[in-house]
């Protein structure tokens with residue numbers, strides 16, 4: 001329709017804010033991305049996405065050229081620009097415990113509020129402990145000129161790294177935590193592009209309009225459920241390991257029941273990344289504060305199952321290499337191990353809480369000489385784990401290895417030729433930490449194969 005579209009500001013150009021800013025510009029909105037990081041803003045302005053996300057850089061360049069998308073480090077300019085301000089800054093795990101650090105939210109919201117000169121909507125997108133939206137509303141009340149009537153809404157996001165563009169343009173639902181008609185209509189206008197696209201493609205796009213607390217909880221509940229699903233199948237893997245079952249077939253069989261569903265049932269070295277692990281901890285900490293700690297006690301178990309997957313690889317390695325087990329655990333000294341994969345999942349360069357890197361560190365600590373290779377994550381891995389040895393190619397990592405561990409399911413590894421790799425190693429031994437290889441193929445090529453939760 002002819003109604004003017006609101007101008008959208010995205011505050012915090014991390015993973016979330018950058019992807020949203022670019023994708024909303026692609027839908028035709030006038031967009032401004034703000035960050036305090038001068039270097040990041042300079043790179044974005046030059047058309048460079050500071051992380052690996054398929055398809056995103058092309059969209060960035062196109063929308064910069066079209067003049068719909070700009071970036072800046074100036075809060076006053078951002079306040080002046082936006083009708084709707086999306087708060088996309090990080091909420092990392094607090095150094096003193098399991099809760100979330102809200103200092104970035106506090107800084108950006110109070111700074112923005114002080115600079116506002118007209119009515120605007122501030123929309124929280126960051127993952128936060130329940131109760132934060134109300135606190136943000138108080139912050140805005142304290143710092144924004146009262147006569148402007150600035151309002152707050154909460155609209156969590158569910159994008160997955162590696163699929164971020166698609167997830168933002170074609171989300172499977174929109175959640176709108178609002179407490180006024182005006183906020184609701186502004187939020188609707190800000191999402192009209194997404195809703196129109198769904199209508200054009202004849203897709204259902206449900207909008208759940210709710211209160212602040214529910215909107216905040218939807219996000220952490222969704223991530224807690226996903227983490228639980230992964231740990232559930234990994235728990236089944238543990239049982240399969242002692243009972244002699246095959247968890248991949250088990251997952252396939254239970255997944256045919258639509259009430260269970262076949263996705264997120266991939267057993268392996270467990271979940272990592274910047275969201276699932278920290279979110280389940282922050283959720284427990286918040287529930288505890290609110291007096292409902294018992295309700296989320298199972299998430300502690302979800303975390304423990306997830307951690308055990310990492311030590312499982314260490315045990316398997318010791319087993320395959322026939323290493324002795326000392327009082328401090330297996331002794332892998334004198335062995336050479338190739339670790340394929342450093343990112344927490346494929347199609348990403350993100351190594352935050354990556355099971356692959358954690359396992360590499362465990363193997364190294366047990367005395368093995370570990371060579372790590374990853375198609376996209378080398379730069380970040382080197383910074384996160386500078387003590388490990390990195391190989392420039394898969395071939396270099398695997399050469400002279402006594403054992404190969406595939407810990408992230410990159411296509412390069414899934415499609416690797418077992419015969420070709422076999423000529424490089426000292427012994428054909430492989431741990432498939434993601435159950436992403438065809439065991440028959442590797443066994444035929446003379447490899448000793450160990451999967452996760454498979455005989």
Ligand code: UGA
Pocket residue numbers: 127157158159160161162223226230263264265266267268269270271272273274275276344345
């Ligand atoms: C996750 C959620 O999936 C998104 O919906 C959410 O928006 C996002 O967190 C967030 O809070 O921002 P992401 O961290 O990109 O997205 O990663 P996932 O694809 O969920 O994978 C998480 C981890 O679980 C990875 O390490 C992956 O290897 C592991 N995983 C996933 C498994 O081990 N098995 C599976 O079956 C699925």
